[in-house]
Amino acid sequence: ETGVTQTPRHLVMGMTNKKSLKCEQHLGHNAMYWYKQSAKKPLELMFVYSLEERVENNSVPSRFSPECPNSSHLFLHLHTLQPEDSALYLCASSRLLGQPYEQYFGPGTRLTVT
Amino acid sequence: DAKTTQPPSMDCAEGRAANLPCNHSTISGNEYVYWYRQIHSQGPQYIIHGLKNNETNEMASLIITEDRKSSTLILPHATLRDTAVYYCILGYSTLTFGKGTMLLVSP
Secondary structure (H helix, E strand, C coil), rough: CCCEEEEEEEEEEEECCCCEEEEEECCCEEEEEEEEEEECCCCCCEEEECCCCCEEEEEEEEEEEEEEEEEEEEEEEEEECCCCEEEEEEEEEECCCCCCCCCCCCCCCCECCC | CCEEEEEEEEEEECCCEEEEEEEEECCCCEEEEEEECCCCCCCCCEEEEECCCCCCCCCCEEEECCCEEEEEEEEEECCCCEEEEEEEEEECEEEECCCEEEEECCC
């Protein structure tokens, strides 16, 4: 138990659906992150939030839309996804952005797009 | 691109020390070295980090060479539950994960 929870743990959605992934951290951290891990590929950083402001967006398609309503919650809104978006989506948090602050990861949401 | 180089895989006998190497010859003077691991299909787990000095915690020890161009993560008494992919990462602002080292601990 890392103090970072993600729901749902598994999600199957069609290409025309709209769904949201939720992340919650109980650590009092001020920075939160979304990562994507496709099969047999390294983790890819998608979005970074610091003090509820988005500070990094790594050329992620607009069909992925993040939201950080407060420092404890992070959402990833999904719409009109493609089958290649099937992956493990991981949320992480850290006390502050940057070093030397380590990141704590949630268990991930396994997403399958059909 | 990841700025570290790690062997793709290593084996270790249960109960023995596992020494995982990492080369980071282009490290900047103020970059920390972080180690994480990822057990199959789970989220990565933070292990340890350091800047110049060697570090030890309840999970592992981190040895950084004096020129800071390489480091070694040491798991002093590996168990089967230590089987995972281990990532060595340089982290100035955000972390960039590479392919890591797949450590297989066998009975």
